[in-house]
Amino acid sequence: MRPKLTDVATKAGVSATTVSRVINNYGYLSQQTKDKVFQAMRELNYQPNSLARSLHGKKTLLIGVIFPSISNPFFAELVERIENKLFNQNYKIILCNSADNKEKERDYLRMLIANQVDGIIAGTHNLGIDEYNKVGLPIVSFDRRLSDKIPIVSSDNLRGTALATKEIYQAGARHIYFLGNPHQIGNPTDLRLQGYQQTIAKLKLTPHIHAVAFSESPTLKSLSIKKLLTQHHADGIVCTDDLTAILVLQAARNLKIAVPQELKVVGFDGTAFIQEYHPELSTIVQPIDDIASLLVNILIERIDHAEQPLEQMQYILPVKLLRSQSTFYLDE
Known part of the structure; x- marks a missing residue:
């Protein structure tokens, strides 16, 4: 008992x-x-009992963390860094995987409120959830515009795909495709498409956008990539995440398309997992540790000084290009 x-x-x-x-x-x-x-x-x-503590006006020392899925290496590494940094400041987390299910996310929000968490870090992909305007808790968002009142931390998505496009161009490609979500809905990640489009325009090339949704299964993505590679003359592909880029490399290998001689590929995220298990992939590296630090620091500042007005609503961290075998043949 x-x-x-x-x-x-x-x-x-x-x-x-x-x-x-x-x-x-x-x-x-x-x-x-x-x-x-x-x-x-x-x-x-x-x-x-954390709830009992909250009834006495004390902190519960619990933080809600909402992300689409920790099966994705980027989110897994980011959540791990967030958890470690919060733990070092005596906070524990309640982790919620929201996937692409709005109702599931709403249920999680209600659960977090019921458990009297001190604050929430959200990296969800579901939009249009009005509850974020009514939670009444300190919230910080990663890469998503959840509300006009919630600060956003993101990496430099615009510069990231600009670097990726230039890298592929400098490697000799002239038919450069963008592989990702073409819909512009006001999120920081929309800037990845804009970075590609702006760079293509500066290079006086024709833009090519091939739609792939983040939520699609690897099987569906692979079918779409195979169609792209067999029906179009693509010699360069800018991918909006590393897992999709790896699927492109796999499809090219199955179709006997030589990388990087015939096809140049750049991903986006640059997690430790990708760098260790797929070192052949050129990618845009997001500063995961800095992102986690900023998310945690902003949230704790909001918890400790909730009455103070927000000084800044958007924080953009720099990215870098990691060049490897998928764009240039590098001697061992």
């Missing part, structure tokens, strides 16, 4: 009110009393 506060009080030889005061650090108590209560809590493996 789960131990109760009264069990701690009995074991420590104090009143239940004293145990509550120790847990909530309320009023003066001798160190001897505190030590007895903490020792009883350890022996009984008693965990204070």
Whole structure:
């Protein structure tokens, strides 16, 4: 049976009110009393109720973290960094995988509010959820415009695809395709398409956009990529994420298209996983550790100083190109 506060009080030889005061650090108590209560809590493996703490006006030290899926290496690494940084500041996380399901995300938001989390970090791909305007909690967003009142942290998406397009051009490609979501809905990631389009215009080339949705399965993406490579004369492809870029490399290999001689490919994300297991891929590297630090620091600042007005609504971090075998043949 789960131990109760009264069990701690009995074991420590104090009143239940004293145990509550120790847990909530309320009023003066001798160190001897505190030590007895903490020792009883350890022996009984008693965990204070976060909701009960919130009713006393205390922080729950819980943060809700909402992302589409941690099966994606980028989100997995980002969530890991966020969790580590929050843990180092005595916070724990409640992780919610929202996928592309609005109702699921709404349910998670309601659950986080019910659990009285101190704040939320959201990197969701679902848009048009009005609840974000009504949560009444400090929220920071990664790469998504959830509300006019929620600050956004992102990497330099515009410069990222500009660098990728230039890299492919300098490698000799002239029929450069953009492989990603062509829909512009006001998010920072929309700038990836704009970075490609602006660079193509400067190079006086013809833009080619091949639509692939982030939520599509690898099988559907592979079919679409195969169609692109067999029915169009693409000698360069700018991908909006590394997993899609790897599918392009696989399709090219199956179709006997030589990379980088006949086809140049650049991805986007540059996670440690990709760099270790697919070092052949040229990619745009997002500063994952810096993104996590900024998300956590902004959120904690909002938690600690909720009454202060936001000084900045958008934070953009620099990216860099990691050149490898998918754009230039590099000697070992």
